[in-house]
Amino acid sequence: MKKIASLVFVAFLGGAISLVGFSYMMNNQRIDNNESISAVSNGFVSVPAHYSSLPNIAGEKTDFVDAASMSLDAVVHVKNTSMSTYYDPFSDFFYGRRNGQTRQREQVGTGSGVLISPDGYIVTNNHVIDNASSIEVTLNNRKVYQAELIGTDPSSDIALLKIEGEGFESIPFANSDAIEVGEWVLAIGNPYNLTSTVTAGIISAKGRDLGGNSSTESFIQTDAAVNPGNSGGALVNTRGELIGINTAISSQTGSFVGYSFAVPSNIAKKVIEDIMEFGNVQKALIGIQYDPRKDDLEGVMITSVTKGGGAKKAGLLEEDIIVKIENVKIRKFSDLKGQLSAKRPGDKIQVTVLRGETYITKTVELTEYKTLKINVLGFSVEKLTKEELKKYKIKSGVKIVNIKNSELQELGVSEGDVLVEINNEKVSSVDQVDKLLKEKSLMGYFKMGVLNSKGVKENYIFK
Template identity: 55%
Template sequence: MKKILGILVIAFLGGALSLAGYKLFFEETQVVVQESTPSLQTVKANYVSPILANSSAPTDFTKAAESSVNAVVHVKNTAIRTQQNPWLEHFFGRGSGTRKYEQIGTGSGVIISPDGYIVTNNHVIDGASEIEITLNNRKKLKAELIGSSKDNDIALLKVDTDEDLPFLPFANSDFVKIGEWVLAVGNPYNLTSTVTAGIVSAKGRDLDGNSNTESFIQTDAAVNPGNSGGALVNTRGELIGINTAITSKTGSFIGYSFAVPSNIAKKIIDDLLEFGKVQEALIGFIPYVDKEGEIEGVKIESIDRESEASKAGLREGDIITKVNNIKISKFSDLKGQLTAKRPGDVIDVTIDREGEELVKTVKLIKKVVMPTSKVLGTQFKNLSKEEMKKLGVKGGAKITNSWNPYFEDYNGLKEYILIKINGKDVMSAEHAVELLDQSGNRRYIFEMITPEGKKEMFRY
């Protein structure tokens, strides 16, 4: 028995030594590495939507969309157009080649009051003989044009209804932030109640080809033909702009759209209701044209020494950097602020004068539009009572500017006074434009008084 136990012990020890030798000399050492996924850092953005404050939930557009779609309407305009065929006129007589037909245009509009006032774009209803709007509940109503501004592309409509209509409140567009979520609501391609989302891409945009320098809100929310006149709203369902234009080579949305800021739209609407036309306000200076874009702000090139701006302390060479504490980086920013103001309003203007920051309080003046003849390419102004008494005339129109190459040899006839057109007395600047542009003539005999006080005749 002892012999058997001895053999087992020797066998066990031999196996153990063999295994240890194999481990030591033949098997490679294995290293186990434990991998762990690193935690991601969360960076809080500067702008937080009021709806998202104190919340980790994704952006919810449902409330803003629900209130907006009910306040945005479909606008249909019907215009009567005349088409002439000169060949039929030639062979069958006058009137034979004339054909009248209806032209239909569509767009969007925004209800801004429960009693039926609607804002839209001027180009949506321009030339319309009949305007029909369709509510989100499919109800159709006839609309009346209250007034419009072609330069700002804003029009105001009114519908009569016995019920209070859903409407959108105006927000202060000065407080809109770049990167803020927005919704575009309208009727593209006659698809009613369409909502798209995006962010504010830029502010103070001045579009090339726009006749009036504007201060558009730029967004990447999809806007297509038919959206014009629709609403641009924030996540609270407040109106911050009227969708107006897109930049596109195809006619459809390719990335950016533009809206008239709500502050400008509201001011134009108030003017149309109170005065029947837009009251344009100016500071009263000629800006420096910064072609290189080197100036942060708007530089004053020249200023009338007797103007309100000069009396307030503004000087040539000053750079306007803020209006009522709103930053002014370029002329379109300043234009946007002034378009939202009225003549007589008082504003605080922050200027940079040779490195020193100053604040001046300026009273805005009214922009005076000189009567201009499209036919003659000439701008006129009325004579003062003193001028009429000195010259012994009862009326007349003084030429202030001319773009007519025919008059270049006479320095554009500036300061010449037009007193007769084809034998008819000119009573005022407006009368001169009326006689020139509505007479249908293309041959004129002008009687004028030169700056030296001599009477001369011109044939044109």
């Protein structure tokens, strides 16, 4: 018995000695802070032991389970059905060249949408539901609803839908101005009809201008995989909050190659609130002009101030360089455009400019972007009020004003009539009129649908 006890004691003592010796050896092998990492073998670098005591920054908030579970049920599959007109070349055989008939066929497109309220409001991309005759929404639980189109804003590529019901899962909005480059994000949508798909990435850039895009010029860029069908889906942070609506990818093939883009949540939120409250989107102007050739500056240089605009009234001058709006740095025009897109006419904002070597902050009241002069047709258009939309029982259109074309007046077009269509495409904003008229018509002419004062629609064709 004594022999066994002796053996146990010796074994215990030997283990203790080994442990102390190992600890001593490891302490002596620690690399001092001033030492360089030199042990490289087969492309792998040996990291000093003391580096493990640093905070595990890369590992923080990389568990996306909670964010995904909070968001999945609020992202829906959107199917739109539209009718397209095409030319039937075979009818030339019977009717003669260029006397053939046109036919219509049904087209089906798919995308994604995000439930933003328990009572069924859904935000998606305008291009997902553009020209749709019917819109079908499928939830993550496979329940199918017919959706009503509440309103659209083609310039920001945002549309608002509504399904009937209560108690839907929804995603809360986050402040997209507060996001940082390098922050983890999730893209949730339905690529290639693969419903409820989640991908992860980081924010690669903010305020991205996609090649001089004339509308939304302040996209969030991310490397989270986004493919056809993801459009209109959610870009969320690790708390499951909505920071953007996935809209576009940069690709030569049509599939994801490393970059995707989203409309910031602040812009999307403002657009849908405007649609719900006013029936159209309130566009705010600061009242300046700038030279895009000078966009290599750190900020936006004012080349002229608009008479009667907020910038002039506040005392901003030519050659002032706008460097900050509120607390947001302005490095290029897309940053400025992004901030203005989230504001309304009448809002007062703090604008910091660099004048010479002095920083000056002014309070600027934003003005309204209201009227567009159309030289090619000899009239101007301006947005409709909410009351005018109700009067004509329409959801979109623009008012015709300042007619200078006597031919139009002879045809019966009057000031106050409503332009509702151009080349069979619904008009929803002043911006869209400008865009449609600049595009080359495939039919070789402009066709305008106009509601007169009696609410009767007339079509006018201009070659």
